[in-house]
Amino acid sequence: xxxxxxxxxxxxxxxxxxxxxxxxxxxxxxxxxxxxxxxxxxxxxxxxxxxxxxxxxxxxxxxxxxxxxxxxxxxxxxxxxxxxxxxxxxxxxxxxxxxxxxxxxxxxxxxxxxxxxxxxxxxxxxxxxxxxxxxxxxxxxxxxxxxxxxxxxxxxxxxxxxxxxxxxxxxxxxxxxxxxxxxxxxxxxxxxxxxxxxxxxxxxxxxxxxxxxxxxxxxxxxxxxxxxxxxxxxxxxxxxxxxxxxxxxxxxxxxxxxxxxxxxxxxxxxxxxxxxxxxxxxxxxxxxxxxxxxxxxxxxxxxxxxxxxx
Amino acid sequence: xxxxxxxxxxxxxxxxxxxxxxxxxxxxxxxxxxxxxxxxxxxxxxxxxxxxxxxxxxxxxxxxxxxxxxxxxxxxxxxxxxxxxxxxxxxxxxxxxxxxxxxxxxxxxxxxxxxxxxxxxxxxxxxxxxxxxxxxxxxxxxxxxxxxxxxxxxxxxxxxxxxxxxxxxxxxxxxxxxxxxxxxxxxxxxxxxxxxxxxxxxxxxxxxxxxxxxxxxxxxxxxxxxxxxxxxxxxxxxxxxxxxxxxxxxxxxxxxxxxxxxxxxxxxxxxxxxxxxxxxxxxxxxxxxxxxxxxxxxxxxxxxxxxxxxxxxxxx
Numbered sequence: 342x343x344x345x346x347x348x349x350x351x352x353x354x355x356x357x358x359x360x361x362x363x364x365x366x367x368x369x370x371x372x373x374x375x376x377x378x379x380x381x382x383x384x385x386x387x388x389x390x391x392x393x394x395x396x397x398x399x400x401x402x403x404x405x406x407x408x409x410x411x412x413x414x415x416x417x418x419x420x421x422x423x424x425x426x427x428x429x430x431x432x433x434x435x436x437x438x439x440x441x442x443x444x445x446x447x448x449x450x451x452x453x454x455x456x457x458x459x460x461x462x463x464x465x466x467x468x469x470x471x472x473x474x475x476x477x478x479x480x481x482x483x484x485x486x487x488x489x490x491x492x493x494x495x496x497x498x499x500x501x502x503x504x505x506x507x508x509x510x511x512x513x514x515x516x517x518x519x520x521x522x523x524x525x526x527x528x529x530x531x532x533x534x535x536x537x538x539x540x541x542x543x544x545x546x547x548x549x550x551x552x553x554x555x556x557x558x559x560x561x562x563x564x565x566x567x568x569x570x571x572x573x574x575x576x577x578x579x580x581x582x583x584x585x586x587x588x589x590x591x592x593x594x595x596x597x598x599x600x601x602x603x604x605x606x607x608x609x610x611x612x613x614x615x616x617x618x619x620x621x622x623x624x625x626x627x628x629x630x631x632x633x634x635x636x637x638x639x640x641x642x643x644x645x646x647x648x649x650x651x
Numbered sequence: 652x653x654x655x656x657x658x659x660x661x662x663x664x665x666x667x668x669x670x671x672x673x674x675x676x677x678x679x680x681x682x683x684x685x686x687x688x689x690x691x692x693x694x695x696x697x698x699x700x701x702x703x704x705x706x707x708x709x710x711x712x713x714x715x716x717x718x719x720x721x722x723x724x725x726x727x728x729x730x731x732x733x734x735x736x737x738x739x740x741x742x743x744x745x746x747x748x749x750x751x752x753x754x755x756x757x758x759x760x761x762x763x764x765x766x767x768x769x770x771x772x773x774x775x776x777x778x779x780x781x782x783x784x785x786x787x788x789x790x791x792x793x794x795x796x797x798x799x800x801x802x803x804x805x806x807x808x809x810x811x812x813x814x815x816x817x818x819x820x821x822x823x824x825x826x827x828x829x830x831x832x833x834x835x836x837x838x839x840x841x842x843x844x845x846x847x848x849x850x851x852x853x854x855x856x857x858x859x860x861x862x863x864x865x866x867x868x869x870x871x872x873x874x875x876x877x878x879x880x881x882x883x884x885x886x887x888x889x890x891x892x893x894x895x896x897x898x899x900x901x902x903x904x905x906x907x908x909x910x911x912x913x914x915x916x917x918x919x920x921x922x923x924x925x926x927x928x929x930x931x932x933x934x935x936x937x938x939x940x941x942x943x944x945x946x947x948x949x950x951x952x953x954x955x956x957x958x959x960x961x962x963x964x965x966x967x
Contacts, residue, residue, distance in 0.1 A: 352791070359792050367808055373902035453855065475683075482951035484902040486909050490925055494940055498933040505932075589797030593906045607800050608910065611807040619804065623796065629793040 345636065357624055364623060365406050368616040372398050375614040379422050396422070402417035409620065419617040423610065424551065428621045432606065436625070438509075439595070441603035446519065446525040451580055453530045458535040458537020463564055465542045474538065477531030488596045489524040496520065508596040521598045525591065529583065537576040574641060581637035585630045589599040677963045684959010690952025694945075698751040700952035706744035709919050720937050736938045737928045746945050751810035751921035753949070756782035756831050756914075757901040765893060767839055768846025773877045775847065776854030782810070787851070798841045802903060805837040806912040826915045834907065834914075838900055849892060853885040860884075887904070891961045898953035906948050921946050 370396045375398075376389035393399050397408075412419055418428035461473035483491075497505040497520075507517035544550060546567055592604035599605070603622065610618035676685045697704075713726065719735040733742040775786040793801065809815050811829045819829045857863065858881075866876050907913045908922025916923075924942040928935035 355788075356792050356795050364804070367804070370814060371808060428809055453838060477681075478954055479951065482898070483943075483947040483956045484950065485908060486906055486922070487947050490939050490943040494936045498936040559920075587798070588798050592799045593909060596910060604799075611800075611803045612911075614808075622666065623800065623804075625713065626797045626800060627795045630797070 342639075345638075348354070349631060349635050349641070353627065356631070357627050360570055360623055360627060361410070362619055364620055365402065365409070368614060371401060371614040371616075374590065375616075377647055378613055382540055404417050409539045413621075413624070414621065420589075421618045422617055423613045423615040423618065428617050431618070431631070432603070432621055434560070435601060435603050435606045438600065439588060439604060442518065442525075442595070442600065442602055446529065446551040446587060446591075447580075447584060449526050450521065450530045450533060450583070453526070454533035454576070454580070455539055455573075457530075458534045459541050459569070460573070461534070462538040462541025463545055463568075465545070470538070473534065473632065477534040478532070479577070480527050481529075481531035483528065485524050485528040485594050488522065488527045489594060492520050492524055498547070505598075507600045509601065517598075521591075521594050523602055524594055527586075529586075533576060533583070534578055536579050537572070540575045541568065544568045547571075549561050561574060565601060578637040578641045581633055581640060586630050587632040626640065652795070656716075660748060661718070668962055675765045677958055682964045683702035683955050683960040684962065687703070687952045687957070687959055688953025690948055691956055694754060694949050694952070698754045701747045701751060701857050706747060707741040709740060709744040709748040710917050712741060714737065718931060718934050718938055723777060727801050733941050734937045736924065737931055737935065740926075745924060746941060747920035749924065750943075750949075752827075752898070752914060752918060753901060753904065753921055756834060757897060757904050759902045760835040760895045760904065761893065763835050763841070764842035765846055765896070769850050769889075770877075771843060772847040772850025773854050773881050776851040776880060777873065777877050783851075783860065786847065790847050793840055793847075798844045801841050802837045802907060803910065803912065808905060809833045809836070811915070817941060823887075827918055830914050834904060838903065841903075842896065842900065846892075847894070850882075852886060852891070853888065854881050857881055857884055857929050871900065871918050885962050891957050891964065894953055894957035894960060898950045898957070901946070901950055901953070 372393055373389060376392045377384065380388055380392055380633075390399075397405065400408075409419060416429070418432075420426070421428050424431050457473050457477070461470040464470055480488075493505050496503045498613055503519055504517050505520070509517060550563060550568050553567045554560070558567075581644050588603060589607070590604075593601065593610050594600070594604040595602045596608055603625075607619065607622040609615075610622065664721075665929045670809040678688060678765035683741050693808050707725075707727075707729075713728065713735070716731070716739045718737055718738075719731050721732065721734045723731050723734060725731050725741075731741055731743070736742055736745065741870055764803065771786050771790070775783045775790075810833070811817075811820065811826050815833070819832065820826075824832070863876060871880075904913065905920075907926075908920040909926045911923070911926065913923050914920045925939050928938040931938075
């Protein structure tokens with residue numbers, strides 16, 4: 342187990358290295374445009390070159406990379422050119438906002454997916470099962486920006502119940518959180534529902550569940566005690582991986598609702614060529630991706646006693 | 652004198668075409684798959700024959716008819732069946748002409764990503780050893796980079812004004828093509844590793860089969876074994892996955908269009924049609940909804956078709 346953790350950590354660090362170098366090289370060609378965006382369209386060429394010189398963008402790539410790397414490891418994540426603030430201080434509240442959004446989406450998605458999945462899995466091919474299956478295919482086919490469009494058209498333009506943007510310009514309110522959360526839940530829950538359903542249906546058809554039913558246990562007890570734990574193994578791992586998706590898959594939704602989170606920050610930074618912000622964002626994303634993958638593997642072994650790490 | 656038996660009629664070997672029709676006929680047994688196929692073929696039909704419909708010019712702007720609701724009368728005596736957008740363009744004809752762009756670019760991108768991913772996967776799975784280590788590491792690098800962030804980073808940097816765009820423009824590519832090719836490239840980087848993973852798993856399973864050993868004993872070259880023996884035998888699950896993935900790619904390209912990283916302005920890209928009118932608030936409700944419905948119906952069709960195909964492949 343510790344060996345596995347160490348190996349994962351090593352591969353994560355290696356991947357971070359490769360990605361940070363790639364990003365550095367990739368954004369190198371965009372430096373002059375960055376200076377132009379910072380200083381405005383009508384700034385002079387001399388001014389832009391001076392800005393690059395003053396902010397250390399003119400040093401050789403290798404020097405800049407190692408200076409960034411050293412800073413990154415020691416907690417100095419450099420200055421964001423676009424927001425003229427330290428990257429770390431800028432990104433922290435953004436991450437908090439995304440955590441709020443993602444946390445709500447995750448909780449609601451998991452609840453809906455487990456309940457619907459179990460209900461449709463225990464009665465395979467029933468009307469209820471078919472309805473739930475069709476519903477989940479239907480909702481997964483509506484991409485989040487499309488469902489956001491429908492939600493805005495209905496609840497903002499037509500009924501006028503909720504605000505159409507969630508920038509929290511007047512402080513945090515739950516009202517502004519409803520639509521982005523709803524758009525993401527609608528897009529996501531279907532996949533997990535089908536996952537839970539398939540897993541539940543498989544377990545319900547197994548020998549030991551049949552035995553439990555035949556020996557006269559109450560149906561509820563069979564489902565709760567015998568079937569559920571085994572049925573939840575596969576969906577569990579997939580749902581943990583969803584945490585990773587929620588960090589970066591929310592870009593489109595955050596941009597749609599002008600929600601000041603991590604995804605929108607990355608989008609703005611990429612459009613602006615703000616290389617240090619992109620780098621920090623990418624490193625966080627990789628770390629979260631590898632960690633969730635690790636947790637999901639650990640959880641899988643914990644829930645499934647047949648699997649043990651060699 | 653013995654009768655020489657008349658040569659019996661050649662045993663009819665099912666050709667590729669008849670096999671295809673057979674699987675289409677099988678699809679009939681899955682009503683959900685049929686409905687999906689119907690939706691997909693609806694859009695394919697429109698994309699191919701859009702020129703034959705009596706539609707308005709999708710780029711013509713009528714400044715008197717901005718953001719008209721659906722079914723409002725047009726100055727030429729006709730009707731704006733789905734209304735107009737913020738520049739007075741007919742939404743129906745933009746949607747229909749847009750289907751051509753959406754279907755072409757998403758199929759092209761999926762095809763490229765699939766080809767690269769399959770070759771990488773079969774090489775990693777069959778060759779093993781260092782091939783596997785290196786290819787899997789490359790795959791892992793791109794997989795741990797969140798898809799949407801990867802697409803945004805690539806597309807924000809490789810626009811028509813970037814060095815790559817300038818070179819392509821010198822070769823006479825239009826802005827639409829430069830953008831499209833960049834999208835294909837970005838989708839390839841994001842999707843090929845996922846395809847590679849699936850193919851690698853399938854190949855690891857198939858590798859130990861007798862016919863592979865037979866081919867090796869015959870002295871076939873590794874490339875022949877990979878492309879002629881392994882890949883065709885892995886096609887079942889891959890066809891279903893390709894269908895689903897085409898849906899994901901369609902969503903991704905439309906999302907990029909929505910983020911302003913899709914095909915350049917006058918082109919009727921479905922994602923962009925939503926973002927273009929968003930600023931107009933409640934007046935734009937009508938203009939926003941139709942492209943959202945179009946994209947959802949196409950993806951729904953692909954998902955249902957994949958479901959139907961999976962059902963059929965499980966039955967055999």
